[in-house]
Amino acid sequence: MASRKGKTLCISSAKGGVGKTITTLNLAGIYELISKKVLIVDLDLYGGGIATALNRPFEKSIYTMVDDINNNRYREFRDYVEQYDEYIDVLASPKDPRQANKIDAKYIDLILDRASNFYDVVLIDSNHILNEINVMMMDKVDEILFIVTNDPLDLKNLKSILSIFRDVNLKNYRVLLNDSRDPFKNYFTLYDIKNIIKTNVDYTLSKRMFIKDIDVYLMNGKIVTLDKHFAKVYTKDYSTLMTIAADALGDGGEENE
Ligand SMILES: Nc1ncnc2c1ncn2[C@@H]1O[C@H](COP(=O)(O)OP(=O)(O)OP(=O)(O)O)[C@@H](O)[C@H]1O
Numbered sequence: 001m002a003s004r005k006g007k008t009l010c011i012s013s014a015k016g017g018v019g020k021t022i023t024t025l026n027l028a029g030i031y032e033l034i035s036k037k038v039l040i041v042d043l044d045l046y047g048g049g050i051a052t053a054l055n056r057p058f059e060k061s062i063y064t065m066v067d068d069i070n071n072n073r074y075r076e077f078r079d080y081v082e083q084y085d086e087y088i089d090v091l092a093s094p095k096d097p098r099q100a101n102k103i104d105a106k107y108i109d110l111i112l113d114r115a116s117n118f119y120d121v122v123l124i125d126s127n128h129i130l131n132e133i134n135v136m137m138m139d140k141v142d143e144i145l146f147i148v149t150n151d152p153l154d155l156k157n158l159k160s161i162l163s164i165f166r167d168v169n170l171k172n173y174r175v176l177l178n179d180s181r182d183p184f185k186n187y188f189t190l191y192d193i194k195n196i197i198k199t200n201v202d203y204t205l206s207k208r209m210f211i212k213d214i215d216v217y218l219m220n221g222k223i224v225t226l227d228k229h230f231a232k233v234y235t236k237d238y239s240t241l242m243t244i245a246a247d248a249l250g251d252g253g254e255e256n257e
């Protein structure tokens with residue numbers, strides 16, 4: 001494999017169930033459409049479902065990688081990843097949640113560093129908990145994409161996280177308002193939302209992108225954005241995802257000031 005030094009982008013949130021995993025998969029599909037090699041790292045260590053969502057039964061995982069590094073058995077990065085298609089690979093979360101406890105945060109830097117040698121983009125799907133592993137990961141990645149919904153608790157929690165980010169002068173994040181997750185929640189206007197989180201909202205996925213049978217895609221191992229109808233039916237959101245993908249590659253857009 002050639003040396004690439006790809007970009008690392010993590011998909012994060014302040015609350016569970018806001019659409020991180022679906023957005024990670026959709027962005028992977030978008031990168032495939034622009035011919036970029038992508039690795040999805042499933043860092044939702046206790047409940048990750050990327051490999052399952054892509055219908056890829058797997059044996060190797062982030063746990064087997066760490067275990068092999070620990071025991072001097074590690075050989076090549078590609079020995080641990082599962083191929084989805086020509087462009088997308090997956091480094092799965094541990095098969096058994098008990099293995100998750102054995103993954104030390106100190107390996108995160110090493111894994112991301114090695115991964116970025118082989119891919120144009122490394123997408124990290126995580127959970128919303130600010131534990132040692134996630135904090136370490138957020139500190140190492142090139143960019144963090146926070147997904148937020150029109151939900152009071154979600155917005156309140158994101159406000160707290162972003163105020164910590166400001167305190168430590170961390171600016172490498174962008175905010176995506178995901179209206180497609182729950183199109184019936186309309187509590188706040190965009191103006192209100194920006195005021196609550198005291199940060200700009202960089203992107204919005206519209207209510208139109210609510211996909212009633214999204215679980216069918218997942219059960220069939222399909223990525224929504226790779227469906228040839230997606231770009232035509234969801235034109236605006238397709239273009240938003242393209243913009244997010246291009247910004248993360250460093251092709252445009254300013255980071256939060
Ligand atoms: N565009 C969409 N259309 C319809 N339903 C959606 C959409 N996006 C997300 N959902 C619904 O929201 C649920 C949660 O999405 P997802 O698993 O991506 O969130 P998450 O932030 O990764 O959750 P967790 O924090 O548990 O990992 C999905 O199972 C799906 O039912």
Ligand SMILES: [Mg+2]
Pocket residue numbers: 020021022044125126
């Ligand atoms: Mg998830």
